[in-house]
Structure formats: structure tokens, C-alpha cells
Amino acid sequence: MYILPRLCSRHLRQVLQKSCSRNLSTSSQNVPHVCIVGSGPAGFYTAQQILKGHPAAKVDILEKLPVPFGLVRFGVAPDHPEVKNVIHTFTNTARNKRCTFLGNVDVGKDVSIEELQGAYTAVVLAYGADDDRTLAIKGEKNPNVISARSFVGWFNGLPQDRDLNVDLDTENVVILGHGNVALDVARILLTPISVLKKTDISQHALDALTRSRVRKVYLVGRRGPLQVAFTIKEIREMIKLPNCRPVIHKDDVKDLNKVIEDLPRPRKRLTDLLYRTSMEPSDTDTQLWAQASKEWELRFRLTPAEVIETEGKVTGVKFYINELQGDDLVNKIAKVTSETEDIQCGLVFRSIGYKSIPIDPCLPFDERKGIILNKKGRVENRPGLYCSGWVSTGPVGVILNTMTWGFETGKVILKDIEDGAISSEGKHGNQIIKDKMLSKGKQLVTFSEWDKIDLEEMKRGAEVGKPREKIIQISEMLKVASS
The missing domain is CATH 3.50.50.60 (FAD/NAD(P)-binding domain)
Incomplete structure (x- = not known):
């Protein structure tokens, strides 16, 4: 009459241990870490979908410049301020506690895509089209x-x-x-x-x-x-x-x-x-x-x-x-x-027309079309590597189209995570970026530091009757960010 209770107790302990182990794994070790390269519309809309679709996923958005928003900031004509209203949506995404903006990071130079893939569950290339036909x-x-x-x-x-x-x-x-x-x-x-x-x-x-x-x-x-x-x-x-x-x-x-x-x-x-x-x-x-x-x-x-x-x-x-x-x-x-x-x-x-350029020699790239070779956002023959926006489709459509493509890429990543097609084991996110930037003596810019640049630009604009006067020197952006 004592054997059965001992077996049940042992079984219960095993069940609890497995349950705790699973919960610990989900909460600390296997949390998906997604890296998005590029902070324009494609990057932010992809991030928005991932954060919405997964309750624990963490997203890092990397940007070559110290300032975010890409084409919305630098591609929309100044007499079209209404088009820039999407910045409010992007700002809300950036302020999500599971989202981190890291500016002044030049992927392909400061850190390689291969290194990013070693640190992240998924890496999304959304850096747009920076060259001309x-x-x-x-x-x-x-x-x-x-x-x-x-x-x-x-x-x-x-x-x-x-x-x-x-x-x-x-x-x-x-x-x-x-x-x-x-x-x-x-x-x-x-x-x-x-x-x-x-x-x-x-x-x-x-x-x-x-x-x-x-x-x-x-x-x-x-x-x-x-x-x-x-x-x-x-x-x-x-x-x-x-x-x-x-x-x-x-x-x-x-x-x-x-x-x-x-x-x-x-x-x-x-x-x-x-x-x-x-x-x-x-x-x-x-x-x-x-x-x-x-x-x-x-x-x-x-x-x-x-x-x-x-x-x-x-x-x-x-x-x-x-x-x-x-x-x-x-x-x-x-x-x-x-x-x-x-x-x-x-x-x-x-x-x-514009075209994209390969930022890393490891990318499968169509030089004629100026796009990364992909199927529905999945980069060919590179599990865990994705692309979104113009770098995947070519420079077509308006911001609404980019939103649709960004959402679709986000859904593809979420499905791959759910299906176990990509693993989060041993993927700890942005520490590698911080270490690489520190070793190179380069300054990282967070979103709160972008807020300082934003306020300074609006202050300078108000002095001359404009909505903002953009800072155009990277060195000055970095100085304001660190002030």
C-alpha cells in the first residue's frame, strides 16, 4: 500500500519537472529573437506583424544611419507631410517593450549576415533600394x-x-x-x-x-x-x-x-x-x-x-x-x-527606377533585377534568412503595398517558428551587435536617443518657421544623440 503513492509522487515530480523545464525553455532560452535590417516601412511593418503575432518574440531593428524611418524620412517629398503620418505608427512599434532600435549599424561592414544568423532565430533584410538604374x-x-x-x-x-x-x-x-x-x-x-x-x-x-x-x-x-x-x-x-x-x-x-x-x-x-x-x-x-x-x-x-x-x-x-x-x-x-x-x-x-545592392557576398542575388532571390520572403537556400520590401520585390508600389508585403513576411516567419522550421535555441539576440560595435569604437543609437535628435530638429525648425530642420551630418546626429 506504500508502493503506489511513491510511484505517483515520483511520476508527479517528473511531470512537474518537465513542465517547469518547458516553461523555462520558452521564457528564457527559446524566445524567438528576430533581427530586421532596415528601419523603413518594410522593416517596421514586418516588425509590427511579428510583435502582434507572437506574445514573447523580441525584435531588433538595425539601421545604417543614426535615425530611423528610411524612405518615409528621406524619400517622401517635403510638401507631402500627410504621407509621413505613418511615422506615428512606426514610433508606437519602436516603443514596444519587446522591440529595440539600434541605429548607426552598417550590416555587411560592422557585422555580417552570417554573424546575425548565429545570434537570431530569424534575420530579415529590409534595407530597400539604394542604387539607380x-x-x-x-x-x-x-x-x-x-x-x-x-x-x-x-x-x-x-x-x-x-x-x-x-x-x-x-x-x-x-x-x-x-x-x-x-x-x-x-x-x-x-x-x-x-x-x-x-x-x-x-x-x-x-x-x-x-x-x-x-x-x-x-x-x-x-x-x-x-x-x-x-x-x-x-x-x-x-x-x-x-x-x-x-x-x-x-x-x-x-x-x-x-x-x-x-x-x-x-x-x-x-x-x-x-x-x-x-x-x-x-x-x-x-x-x-x-x-x-x-x-x-x-x-x-x-x-x-x-x-x-x-x-x-x-x-x-x-x-x-x-x-x-x-x-x-x-x-x-x-x-x-x-x-x-x-x-x-x-x-x-x-x-x-531604383535597384537594390547586395550588402553581403553570401546573399543569393539577381544582379539584373536588383533583388535578393526569394520565395514569398524566404531567401533561397538560407533557412532563417528572409527579405521584405523593395529588396525582395524591386522598387514597385507605394507605402500601402509595402505594408502588405511586410505583414506577409512577418506571417511567414511566424509560421516557420510555429512549425519548428527555424530554431531559437542558443539565439540570444543583440549582444553580438553591441560587442562588435564596442570593438570598433562605434556609437550605437537607441530609440530614446533618436528622440533627442527629433526634438532638436523640431526646435531648429520652429526657429525658422518650419516643422523641422533636419540634421544632415552624421557626426552631429551622434553628438546630439549622446548629449
Whole structure:
């Protein structure tokens, strides 16, 4: 009668020990630690999904710069402050007690991806697209042929672009591209200074634009009005720019009313706006445009052949005239002909797309597409390594698309954790980063230290009537952060 109780007691102790062991393992040893490289929209939305979907997971967000928010801070035009409202959401994510922001960490240099994988359950590459697609034409390397990406970085205070030489001592500018970034560049060039000086545009850019002689901007694309990549909001802003006249040639749009009803709704509204602006402008618009001192012009079916130079200076662009081929109304293919046309200008902006670069030689990378090879966010042949945003898809879509992709990548990681496809055993998170940075004598920037930079920028902005004046020197950012 004593044996049974002893067996039950022993069994109970074993059960309790196993239970305690499991609970201890879950709470201290096997807590998933996820590292996200890049603090732009893709990074933050991925982090948001992981923190929401797992009650114990910890997320570290690494950023090459001392400041967060990536493309939202440095890619959104200063006259579009409403787009930057997502920063409030990202800030809430960063303040989550299970989330840690670590700025001034250059992954691939300060710490390798392989080292990160040794310390984290999952590593997510979300560092965006930091390079440009090029034209490979004669004259493209002239200093007055500038990438739109660099120009946007210049007026937004991106440290690497602060010293960009933008020569605005010319009346005519050509922008190669029909996307939203091309329209951003045109709009900043043509917007009255009285409007720009109330935004968070960087002071060096505002000073240069104040001295600008630019009066006309050509927006040039390879295909026709049914193939433009910009959206209706951006083109409507261009049409309504103060003291600025739109030029949309009637021959380019006169037949669009015959096909408008056959187009998808977003394309229909955009095409209708182009048609009405050219063919049926209101009396009020006509009067305003007649008095305007600046103008922009849409040009279609032109492929750049050569940047024309005279004594080392840009004087124009030579274009091949294209024919559009294909039965699909929207998805036409541009085929160059032997006919050419020259457009005179003193400055050229290349806005034909971005591409990502491999930050580590171990990455499986498609050089042509400029993306990390992946399947639904899982990097090929690298368990535990993921990618999100433009580095996985290419530079397409807007922030809403990036949010969707970030959430999907987060769900993929959560599923892999749940299925046991990736292990958290022995993965202790960011201590390796702290040790590496200490050994290199580099300063880490936490989110609370970013708050100091944020407050200082808003203080400087208030002094000159702007929402903020961005600090553009990394050394100064670090000094403020450590103050």
C-alpha cells in the first residue's frame, strides 16, 4: 500500500519537472529573437506583424544611419507631410517593450549576415533600394545628369547626398521618366519658394532653389499617355501648381476619349484627367495658365539616345522617336525608330527606377533585377534568412503595398517558428551587435536617443518657421544623440 503513492509522487515530480523545464525553455532560452535590417516601412511593418503575432518574440531593428524611418524620412517629398503620418505608427512599434532600435549599424561592414544568423532565430533584410538604374548612353556621366534618387535625398537631407552639386543655373530641365518620383522632382523644381519654405525641406536645398533659374521642365517617357506610371494625385497636383502652366499636346491625347470607358477604374480617372486638361480646360484654368511664368510639358514615345554636350556642358538630349506595338491598350511595347528629336536643356534628371545592392557576398542575388532571390520572403537556400520590401520585390508600389508585403513576411516567419522550421535555441539576440560595435569604437543609437535628435530638429525648425530642420551630418546626429 506504500508502493503506489511513491510511484505517483515520483511520476508527479517528473511531470512537474518537465513542465517547469518547458516553461523555462520558452521564457528564457527559446524566445524567438528576430533581427530586421532596415528601419523603413518594410522593416517596421514586418516588425509590427511579428510583435502582434507572437506574445514573447523580441525584435531588433538595425539601421545604417543614426535615425530611423528610411524612405518615409528621406524619400517622401517635403510638401507631402500627410504621407509621413505613418511615422506615428512606426514610433508606437519602436516603443514596444519587446522591440529595440539600434541605429548607426552598417550590416555587411560592422557585422555580417552570417554573424546575425548565429545570434537570431530569424534575420530579415529590409534595407530597400539604394542604387539607380542607368541608361548606358553617351554623355550620361556628365555632372549635370543627376539621378532623381540622389536629388530627392539632397532636398530631404540624406547625409550621403548633402553635397550633391545641383546646377540650377538653367531655364530648361529634362526629366527622364513618367513615375511619381519624376513628378516629385518636377514639382519641387517649380513650386514657389513661399510654399517650400514652410516644409521640412533641407535648408541647403531651399537656398539653391531660391536662386534657381528653372522655368520649364520636360517630363519625358518611352511610351504613351495610357502607359504612364504616375498616379492621379501626383498629376493633379502638377496641374494645379501655382504660377505654372501644364503643356499636354492635343495630338497625344485627342483620341483617348474613345477608349476611356474600356480602362480599369484608376487608369480611367487618370486618363480622363489628362484628356480634359488638354482638350477641355476650364476658363479659370486657361486664364491662370496664360499668366504663369513657369511651365511643365509631358512628352511621349521618346527614348534617350544621347546627352548632348558642348564644351563639357549639357545642352540637350537627343531622343529616338518610338512606335508603340501590341494589342493591349495599356501594356504596349515601345520600339525605337530611326527618327530622332532633340530637346534643349542644361540639366537632366534620370528617373527610370531604383535597384537594390547586395550588402553581403553570401546573399543569393539577381544582379539584373536588383533583388535578393526569394520565395514569398524566404531567401533561397538560407533557412532563417528572409527579405521584405523593395529588396525582395524591386522598387514597385507605394507605402500601402509595402505594408502588405511586410505583414506577409512577418506571417511567414511566424509560421516557420510555429512549425519548428527555424530554431531559437542558443539565439540570444543583440549582444553580438553591441560587442562588435564596442570593438570598433562605434556609437550605437537607441530609440530614446533618436528622440533627442527629433526634438532638436523640431526646435531648429520652429526657429525658422518650419516643422523641422533636419540634421544632415552624421557626426552631429551622434553628438546630439549622446548629449
